[in-house]
Amino acid sequence: MAEKTNHQETILPLTEASFYILLSLSAGRRHGYAIMKDVETLSAARVSLSTGTLYGALGRMLDQAWIGRVDEPDEVDGRQRKAYVLTDLGRRILSAETARLQSLVAAAQARLAGEVA
Amino acid sequence: MSAFTRSALGFYGRLLRLYPSVFQDQFASEMAFVFDLALADAAHRSAPAVLALLLKELADLPGALLVAHLRQRRKQGAPGPIPGSSGEARLLRWAARVVSLPVSGFLLSALLLSEDFRQAPTLPGVAAVVLCLIMLAGWRWEGPGGRMTLLGGPLFFLTILGYNLVVGRASLATILVGLVMALPFILVGWLFVSAAALEGAYAQVQALPSPEQIPGRRALIVRLALVALAGLLFLVLQFVGFFTTVGSNSVGGP
Numbered sequence: 549m550a551e552k553t554n555h556q557e558t559i560l561p562l563t564e565a566s567f568y569i570l571l572s573l574s575a576g577r578r579h580g581y582a583i584m585k586d587v588e589t590l591s592a593a594r595v596s597l598s599t600g601t602l603y604g605a606l607g608r609m610l611d612q613a614w615i616g617r618v619d620e621p622d623e624v625d626g627r628q629r630k631a632y633v634l635t636d637l638g639r640r641i642l643s644a645e646t647a648r649l650q651s652l653v654a655a656a657q658a659r660l661a662g663e664v665a
Numbered sequence: 666m667s668a669f670t671r672s673a674l675g676f677y678g679r680l681l682r683l684y685p686s687v688f689q690d691q692f693a694s695e696m697a698f699v700f701d702l703a704l705a706d707a708a709h710r711s712a713p714a715v716l717a718l719l720l721k722e723l724a725d726l727p728g729a730l731l732v733a734h735l736r737q738r739r740k741q742g743a744p745g746p747i748p749g750s751s752g753e754a755r756l757l758r759w760a761a762r763v764v765s766l767p768v769s770g771f772l773l774s775a776l777l778l779s780e781d782f783r784q785a786p787t788l789p790g791v792a793a794v795v796l797c798l799i800m801l802a803g804w805r806w807e808g809p810g811g812r813m814t815l816l817g818g819p820l821f822f823l824t825i826l827g828y829n830l831v832v833g834r835a836s837l838a839t840i841l842v843g844l845v846m847a848l849p850f851i852l853v854g855w856l857f858v859s860a861a862a863l864e865g866a867y868a869q870v871q872a873l874p875s876p877e878q879i880p881g882r883r884a885l886i887v888r889l890a891l892v893a894l895a896g897l898l899f900l901v902l903q904f905v906g907f908f909t910t911v912g913s914n915s916v917g918g919p
Contacts, residue, residue, distance in 0.1 A: 580699045598722050599700050600729025603692045607736060630695055 562645045564595055565605050570642040573615060573634040580606070583632065606632060614638035673704055673719065680722075683730055685737040754863035761811075761856035762804060768849045769797035792817075792824045796850055803857040807864070811857025818851030 562570070565587075572578060572586040583606075584597050597605075609615045615638050620629040634642070677700050681693045700722070707714040772793050776782045782790050796817045803810030825843035829835045 580695055581702045584699065584703065596721060598725035598729070599696045599703070600722065600725045600733075602699075603696050604729045604732045604736075607688065607692065607733070611736070611740070629698070 559641060560645055560648055562641070563605075564591070565597060565601055566609070567642070567645055568595055569597075569602070569605055569609070570614065570634060570638055570645075573632055574639065574642060577618065577631040577633045579620060579629050579631045609638065612637075614641055667708075670704060670708065674701060677722070680726060683726075684733050687737055687740075688733045754860045757856045757860035757863065758807065761853045761860065764849060764856075765800050765803070765853045768853070769801055773797050787828065789821070789825045789828045792821050793846070796821050800850060800853055803854070807857045807861035811854045811859075811861060813854070814850050815854030815858055818847040818849075818854060821850060822847035 568587040568590055569583055571590055572583050575586075578586065580599075580602060584599075584602055587595055587597055606615065610617060613635055616633045616635050618631050618633060620631050674697070678697060681689060681696060684693070703718055704715065707718040776790050776794055796814065799810060799817060800814045803814055822843045825846060826835065826840065829839045829843075
């Protein structure tokens with residue numbers, strides 16, 4: 549349990565870009581452009597990923613096995629498209645980060661509501 | 666496809682070549698495809714949207730390139746600031762960096778901001794500037810930078826001594842100042858060289874040895890203590906104005 553906690557502590561907190569990418573993939577496989585558009589939607593246009601930022605993050609997450617890369621069944625303009633899927637590890641990390649953010653929000657709401665002296 | 670779109674795609678394709686080759690093999694065609702889609706989408710909306718897209722890509726490019734190149738270096742196991750490198754090498758590396766910053770910062774700012782030095786640079790002063798830059802280069806190239814800094818220390822001392830002999834100001838004080846000025850370079854160079862050597866050794870071993878197996882552990886502590894002492898002595902002398910009185914005379918100041 550201590551090892552798991554220590555490992556999470558070295559990974560979390562996630563950057564906003566990483567969090568939104570994992571969140572986007574939690575709904576199912578997506579290709580790069582779909583991830584880009586979905587992140588904009590999820591963040592209410594607050595986070596707008598450039599291709600460099602997006603693929604830098606995707607490359608890092610592939611190395612860390614948070615996501616996987618699969619071939620799309622259809623070709624577009626003669627090009628084989630790649631899609632990305634969330635792995636079990638990526639899903640656990642997304643859950644851990646979500647829980648961390650929820651605890652932050654809960655603490656802030658409790659303090660602001662005056663429940664804690 | 667309009668001429669502008671073709672130009673933008675062509676330019677973007679050239680920017681992609683700045684990424685590491687492995688990254689290009691993995692992602693370049695996808696990135697070009699996504700950029701094509703994003704450009705078409707923006708063009709469909711408005712001209713300012715196209716401009717915003719281009720500016721966003723250009724603004725994020727330096728950071729993305731840095732991340733991609735660092736990632737590539739980590740995967741290749743290159744020496745340097747690699748996460749997970751041996752603890753001892755990391756300790757030596759950071760000790761060298763921590764001392765190199767105030768030493769080089771003080772010397773570079775004192776010399777380069779000095780009107781007198783800029784108008785009439787002296788040999789020891791120029792040697793100090795060059796040696797500071799070499800020492801800072803050790804942050805990136807530990808082995809070569811460390812060795813050059815290590816050798817440069819004694820040469821710097823001889824330069825100070827020789828200069829003061831020539832101008833007729835040689836004395837015990839100038840010898841002491843020369844030693845104080847040269848010692849941090851010698852020790853920082855020693856630390857960088859040691860860090861590079863340890864990093865290379867651990868890369869070959871592929872597993873961190875237990876603390877009992879690490880040779881020269883006492884030597885490690887002695888090195889750190891010496892460099893901390895040298896750095897502290899250097900800084901104390903600078904701050905009490907030793908450099909501006911006897912020291913500035915030694916390196917040819919007013």
